[in-house]
Amino acid sequence: MLSIDELIAAVPHALLRVDLPELGPRLEGKVRDSYRLGNRRVLITTDRVSAFDRVLGAIPFKGQVLNQLSAWWFEQLKGVVANHVLSIPDPNVTLAREAEPLPVEVIVRGYITGITSTSLWTLYRQGVERPYGLDLPPGLRKNDPLPEPVITPTTKATGGAHDERLTAAEVVERGLVAPGLWAEIQRAALAVFKHGQAVARQAGLILVDTKYEFGLIDGRPALIDEVHTPDSSRYWLAENYEAVRGSEAEPENFDKEFLRLWFVRRGYRGEGQPPAMPPDFVAQVARRYISAYERLTGQPFVPGAQPAAERIKTAIGQIL
Numbered sequence: 001m002l003s004i005d006e007l008i009a010a011v012p013h014a015l016l017r018v019d020l021p022e023l024g025p026r027l028e029g030k031v032r033d034s035y036r037l038g039n040r041r042v043l044i045t046t047d048r049v050s051a052f053d054r055v056l057g058a059i060p061f062k063g064q065v066l067n068q069l070s071a072w073w074f075e076q077l078k079g080v081v082a083n084h085v086l087s088i089p090d091p092n093v094t095l096a097r098e099a100e101p102l103p104v105e106v107i108v109r110g111y112i113t114g115i116t117s118t119s120l121w122t123l124y125r126q127g128v129e130r131p132y133g134l135d136l137p138p139g140l141r142k143n144d145p146l147p148e149p150v151i152t153p154t155t156k157a158t159g160g161a162h163d164e165r166l167t168a169a170e171v172v173e174r175g176l177v178a179p180g181l182w183a184e185i186q187r188a189a190l191a192v193f194k195h196g197q198a199v200a201r202q203a204g205l206i207l208v209d210t211k212y213e214f215g216l217i218d219g220r221p222a223l224i225d226e227v228h229t230p231d232s233s234r235y236w237l238a239e240n241y242e243a244v245r246g247s248e249a250e251p252e253n254f255d256k257e258f259l260r261l262w263f264v265r266r267g268y269r270g271e272g273q274p275p276a277m278p279p280d281f282v283a284q285v286a287r288r289y290i291s292a293y294e295r296l297t298g299q300p301f302v303p304g305a306q307p308a309a310e311r312i313k314t315a316i317g318q319i320l
Contacts, residue, residue, distance in 0.1 A: 001290065002303070007060060007283035014047035014058035015092065015308045020316060030055055031066070031231065036098065040086065042316060043067075043094040045226075049285075051260045052270030057277050059259075061303050062231075064091040065289045070226040072297050073196070080195055081188045082222040084215065090315035091304035099215030099224045103156055103176050104166075106185060108193040109209040110149045112140050113234075115264060118165055120152060133167030141246060149193050151186055156213075185214050185221055196228050203295040205254060206241055208234040230255040230292045254292040259285050 002010075020026070023035035023042065030050040035042045045063035048055050068091055074083045084096040114121045121142050123131035130136075132152040140146075153171050155164045168186065172179045189212050200207040210233035213225040226232050236251035244251055250261060259277075266275050277285075290301045305311055 001287070001294065002061075002301070004280070004283050004287065007286045008279045010060035010286070010303075011058075011279045011282050013306060013308075014060045015063055016048060016058060017046055018044055018092075018309045018312050020313065023316070031063070032226075037319070039098045041084075041096045041098050042319070043096055044312060045092050045094075049256070049259060051256065051263060052268075054270060054274075056259075056263070056274050057282070059282055059286050059289065061286055061301070062289050064304060065293045065301065066226055066229045066231055067092050067094060069229050069293050069296065070094070073228045074223070076199065077192055077195060077223070077227070080191050082217065082220060083227075084217060084222055084224045089319055090312050092308060092312055093315055095319060096224070097217050097222075099217045099222060101156070101213065101215045101224065102185075102221075104153050104171055104214075105156055106189045106212040106214060107152045107154060107209065108149050108189050108212065109146065109152060110193065110197060111143055111145050111206075111208045112136070113143045113208060115261070123165075132165060133169060142248060143241070143245065143251060149190055149197075151189060181221060188214075188221065188223075192223070192227070196233070199296065200235060201238070203298075204238050205292070205295055206236040206238050206251075208236055210234070228296075230289045235292055254288050254295070258288055 017033060020035060023037065027034045031046055031048045033044045033046065045067040047058040047060055047062045049057055049059045049062060067088065071085060071088045071094065074085050077083065084099050086095045086097060088094055109120055112121045112124060113119065116122065120131060124136060124140060134150050137147065151168055153166050153168060155166060171177050171182050177185065192212065193210060196210065197207045210228060212223060212227065214221050215224040233255060234257055235254040237254060240252040262281065263274060268274050293301050
């Protein structure tokens, strides 16, 4: 594991973007950029970090963790669902099949938790009847496990809009996804989530909830984007969860929630100017991302050689 001092020293060198004009227009996301190469796509994970649907800074090595952990998960899930990965030519780069993204993000939840206005716990605590169209048992406490994992879909984020409260039935009623395809996606999402829970349990972690993105490749559904990373999933440390269960205390997070909670405790929830993240805190976040990678894969995290931008350009030059 990289030391805190090594992580602090890496903060100024976090990868913000890699410009490759020879590949054409860049599609810039919150934490990932991509270029189209015919029927393939080059996905580049950066160290940019987002919370409250805004980019708030950068965490060193985060992009490498997201990219390599996703690649590891996709390999584990080959027997469960198809995916878009073709190769990983660099720690920050995935060469993927071009896919037609579906307009729905599939959120699977195994626990009732959350701090936002649209979180399942917030709605349940407020007495909202059948939040997300779900029949939940009475008497649940914050951070309790649900009887079975549930799906709370949302439309894909556009123009800052996110976490639209959407029921599974509305996905079909609004014509977002055809009925047969939606049923297939729900089955796949629950199977992937249960597999992820089992792997996390062996690593001493709890897979709390996650976001899956599906697309169509040759007319068939496939997992795209990233899967079961500290950005796309919530992980708790299992031993700590048991210690605080039943209280309002937050279990120890090994995901982006650790960062989000830091902002919330300083009064920031996405409006106005965010507080600057000091280097020692940034290093703590990086350590948790790396620790999640090492726990789940059972492999030590070895960062790619610097400078990352030149390394990525070399790798993409070999693809062309």
